[in-house]
Amino acid sequence: xxxxxxxxxxxxxxxxxxxxxxxxxxxxxxxxxxxxxxxxxxxxxxxxxxxxxxxxxxxxxxxxxxxxxxxxxxxxxxxxxxxxxxxxxxxxxxxxxxxxxxxxxxxxxxxxxxxxxxxxxxxxxxxxxxxxxxxxxxxxxxxxxxxxxxxx
Amino acid sequence: xxxxxxxxxxxxxxxxxxxxxxxxxxxxxxxxxxxxxxxxxxxxxxxxxxxxxxxxxxxxxxxxxxxxxxxxxxxxxxxxxxxxxxxxxxxxxxxxxxxxxxxxxxxxxxxxxxxxxxxxxxxxxxxxxxxxxxxxxxxxxxxxxxxxxxxxxxxxxxxxxxxxxxxxxxxxxxxxxxxxxxxxxxxxxxxxxxxxxxxxxxxxxxxxxxxxxxxxxxxxxxxxxxxxxxxxxxxxxxxxxxxxxxxxxxxxxxxxxxxxxxxxxxxxxxxxxxxxxxxxxxxxxxxxxxxxxxxxxxxxxxxxxxxxxxxxxxxxxxxxxxxxxxxxxxxxxxxxxxxxxxxxxxxxxxxxxxxxxxxxxxxxxxxxxxxxxxxxxxxxxxxxxxxxxxxxxxxxxxxxxxxxxxxxxxxxxxxxxxxxxxxxxxxxxxxxxxxxxxxxxxxxxxxxxxxxxxxxxxxxxxxxxxxxxxxxxxxxxxxxxxxxxxxxxxxxxxxxxxxxxxxxxxxxxxxxxxxxxxxxxxxxxxxxxxxxxxxxxxxxxxxxxxxxxxxxxxxxxxxxxxxxxxxxxxxxxxxxxxxxxxxxxxxxxxxxxxxxxxxxxxxxxxxxxxxxxxxxxxxxxxxxxxxxxxxxxxxxxxxxxxxxx
Numbered sequence: 001x002x003x004x005x006x007x008x009x010x011x012x013x014x015x016x017x018x019x020x021x022x023x024x025x026x027x028x029x030x031x032x033x034x035x036x037x038x039x040x041x042x043x044x045x046x047x048x049x050x051x052x053x054x055x056x057x058x059x060x061x062x063x064x065x066x067x068x069x070x071x072x073x074x075x076x077x078x079x080x081x082x083x084x085x086x087x088x089x090x091x092x093x094x095x096x097x098x099x100x101x102x103x104x105x106x107x108x109x110x111x112x113x114x115x116x117x118x119x120x121x122x123x124x125x126x127x128x129x130x131x132x133x134x135x136x137x138x139x140x141x142x143x144x145x146x147x148x149x150x151x152x
Numbered sequence: 153x154x155x156x157x158x159x160x161x162x163x164x165x166x167x168x169x170x171x172x173x174x175x176x177x178x179x180x181x182x183x184x185x186x187x188x189x190x191x192x193x194x195x196x197x198x199x200x201x202x203x204x205x206x207x208x209x210x211x212x213x214x215x216x217x218x219x220x221x222x223x224x225x226x227x228x229x230x231x232x233x234x235x236x237x238x239x240x241x242x243x244x245x246x247x248x249x250x251x252x253x254x255x256x257x258x259x260x261x262x263x264x265x266x267x268x269x270x271x272x273x274x275x276x277x278x279x280x281x282x283x284x285x286x287x288x289x290x291x292x293x294x295x296x297x298x299x300x301x302x303x304x305x306x307x308x309x310x311x312x313x314x315x316x317x318x319x320x321x322x323x324x325x326x327x328x329x330x331x332x333x334x335x336x337x338x339x340x341x342x343x344x345x346x347x348x349x350x351x352x353x354x355x356x357x358x359x360x361x362x363x364x365x366x367x368x369x370x371x372x373x374x375x376x377x378x379x380x381x382x383x384x385x386x387x388x389x390x391x392x393x394x395x396x397x398x399x400x401x402x403x404x405x406x407x408x409x410x411x412x413x414x415x416x417x418x419x420x421x422x423x424x425x426x427x428x429x430x431x432x433x434x435x436x437x438x439x440x441x442x443x444x445x446x447x448x449x450x451x452x453x454x455x456x457x458x459x460x461x462x463x464x465x466x467x468x469x470x471x472x473x474x475x476x477x478x479x480x481x482x483x484x485x486x487x488x489x490x491x492x493x494x495x496x497x498x499x500x501x502x503x504x505x506x507x508x509x510x511x512x513x514x515x516x517x518x519x520x521x522x523x524x525x526x527x528x529x530x531x532x533x534x535x536x537x538x539x540x541x542x543x544x545x546x547x548x549x550x551x552x553x554x555x556x557x558x559x560x561x562x563x564x565x566x567x568x569x570x571x572x573x574x575x576x577x578x579x580x581x582x583x584x585x586x587x588x589x590x591x592x593x594x595x596x597x598x599x600x601x602x603x604x605x606x607x608x609x610x611x612x613x614x615x616x617x618x619x620x621x622x623x624x625x626x627x628x629x630x631x632x633x634x635x636x637x638x639x640x641x642x643x644x645x646x647x648x649x650x651x652x653x654x655x656x657x658x659x660x661x662x663x664x665x666x667x668x669x670x671x672x673x674x675x676x677x678x679x680x681x682x683x684x685x686x687x688x689x690x691x692x693x694x695x696x697x698x699x700x701x702x703x704x705x706x707x708x709x710x711x712x713x714x715x716x717x718x719x720x721x722x723x724x725x726x727x728x729x730x731x732x733x734x735x736x737x738x739x740x741x742x743x744x745x746x747x748x749x750x751x752x753x754x755x756x757x758x759x760x761x762x763x764x765x766x767x768x769x770x771x772x773x774x775x776x777x778x779x780x781x782x783x784x785x786x787x788x789x790x791x792x793x794x795x796x797x
Contacts (some may be wrong), residue, residue: 048303048341048345049341071296071299071300071303072296072299072300072302072303073300073303073344073345073348073349074344074348074351095333095336096336096337096340115296115352116296116299116300117296137344138340138341138343138344139336139337139338139339139340139341139343139344140341140344142333142337142340143337143341
């Protein structure tokens with residue numbers, strides 16, 4: 001059947017729509033199907049200038065930190081194993097940031113540069129012990145961005 | 153016998169060429185775009201041109217807006233970066249004052265507040281370069297930047313209030329150390345937040361710039377595509393028009409020729425192959441006059457030369473062009489000088505083949521000529537018979553009547569000769585040797601009915617070429633007869649002569665009723681450019697005949713008003729026709745029929761030194777009544793035996 005002019009016009013208009021769908025749909029599906037690391041999940045919320053985690057105590061093994069920065073400024077989250085109280089960590093000479101090289105401080109891992117709204121997943125293999133989560137940007141720790149995490 | 157074509161250079165034409173034809177579609181919307189010229193735009197341009205205009209407008213508009221925005225963004229980055237320095241200065245000022253030094257924490261705190269507010273909501277701040285000038289910065293619009301700047305402002309509020317409390321409590325305050333620590337922590341946090349905001353603003357600016365570049369590239373590409381599409385469509389439309397024009401030109405029966413200023417053919421329409429059997433490419437670069445009949449070349453050259461000197465003027469001329477097979481085609485040309493038009497830069501000739509019309513005119517002319525020749529033979533025989541009767545007659549009354557018959561027959565012969573002249577055939581009466589000019593003038597006068605009113609005087613002793621003698625006599629006779637016919641019978645007509653810078657002038661003056669300026673101009677036009685024999689000729693036949701005779705020999709004839717009334721006809725004989733009196737004049741030419749020797753004294757003419765006998769005895773003037781008005785009823789004048797003007 002011969003196509004009318006109007007039909008041909010609609011057909012040409014559909015071409016870009018189909019092209020966009022062909023690219024977007026696989027990307028979304030692929031993102032949804034990203035494998036989540038196995039382990040004990042801990043949701044960590046960062047904000048000016050607080051650090052909150054939903055679970056204070058987790059079993060030893062793989063712990064997966066799901067970090068979300070609620071802003072408004074950029075933050076980071078560091079994990080250190082120490083028996084010191086979270087608000088008594090040693091500071092560097094600047095008096096503003098944690099001295100991670102001090103005795104009794106065992107740096108585990110960190111997630112840096114989380115802008116507002118950013119999510120990051122940090123999978124850690126943590127043996128039993130006391131840990132502190134904190135933001136080590138200038139003044140953030142002293143502003144209150146720290147929390148303890150106990151692994152049993 | 154080929155007739156000499158007429159050439160006429162028309163008056164300068166101020167007629168404008170017709171405007172381009174009707175337009176359709178977008179052509180009506182953009183009727184005067186010079187870039188589009190006379191292109192007839194079709195509907196395809198209905199979308200291309202608006203799209204092109206919108207794209208260009210979008211590119212320009214987006215550029216202007218983006219440039220303005222980026223300038224503001226650069227300022228914002230600078231001001232935000234300055235916040236960090238201001239925070240540190242404020243903290244230092246507070247600590248200095250607490251320690252008893254001179255500082256201005258209040259001023260730095262105020263500056264911090266002002267800039268924090270301006271960064272968030274827009275406003276005027278001190279320019280980055282200082283020097284007490286101010287700049288206006290726009291409000292932050294990006295939500296991330298706004299969140300960070302809000303946090304920045306909140307921390308500044310807390311910093312200044314902490315500083316105020318520290319200043320208020322001083323060192324003695326028990327919470328002094330905690331407050332100082334808080335002040336330092338806030339300073340560090342502000343530094344971090346400021347850096348963060350500056351980073352976000354910079355990132356946003358970079359993203360905007362990248363987006364701007366991408367959009368400009370996209371718009372530029374779209375613009376280029378639109379320009380390409382428009383160019384292709386314009387080219388296609390131009391090609392279609394060119395094809396249409398080419399088809400019209402190729403299939404036209406007329407030739408379109410463009411002559412370069414040097415007379416060579418710059419363009420020749422292909423229809424020349426149909427008309428002249430020649431390829432247009434072969435003619436380009438050759439001279440047009442190479443194709444023109446040798447007899448016509450002078451007139452064509454004169455016409456074109458005059459035209460070249462008058463940009464914008466038009467001229468008409470007729471000539472013969474040679475066909476590839478050697479035959480001659482009669483053509484008429486309308487020529488326009490478009491030398492000032494940069495697209496043409498030459499003379500445009502529209503040439504029409506009129507060979508068939510010319511053949512028709514030729515056959516009519518031949519018919520006219522044959523009839524006139526027969527009549528001429530009969531009149532000649534009649535004159536011979538009258539001549540014999542006059543010789544034998546002794547009765548004065550009878551002789552007088554015979555003279556009158558003789559004179560009427562002479563006039564009939566001249567009328568017949570007029571027809572022969574108008575038919576384009578040259579007179580057979582020619583002499584190989586020159587004859588005295590005075591004799592020619594007197595012979596002419598002798599042919600006029602009212603010869604007795606004519607006074608000849610002041611003719612110099614010059615000779616006239618024998619080839620032209622008969623035609624000049626005919627020419628002068630026509631003018632003299634015209635003068636006598638259109639002036640009162642009681643007045644005299646004077647014929648005189650005098651040398652001029654470029655020849656010799658014969659002047660025929662009458663004391664008649666004269667002519668209006670319009671009549672004089674028309675008559676002079678006919679004298680300067682006689683038309684081919686057609687219906688219009690019958691109106692001023694005498695002037696046409698004079699004009700044709702003059703054109704044969706390069707003689708110029710002009711009428712003008714006399715200051716005392718009447719009309720003077722000036723006949724300028726070119727030097728080529730003249731000789732000095734020392735030359736041996738021709739022996740007596742054949743006595744014109746009706747002219748005979750007489751023993752009686754001659755009233756006007758006599759047997760001259762050259763032996764050219766004039767009319768020996770002429771009857772008295774017939775007309776006693778007042779002369780008819782010039783330009784009157786020609787039929788009535790003809791019936792009365794008067795020359796038809």
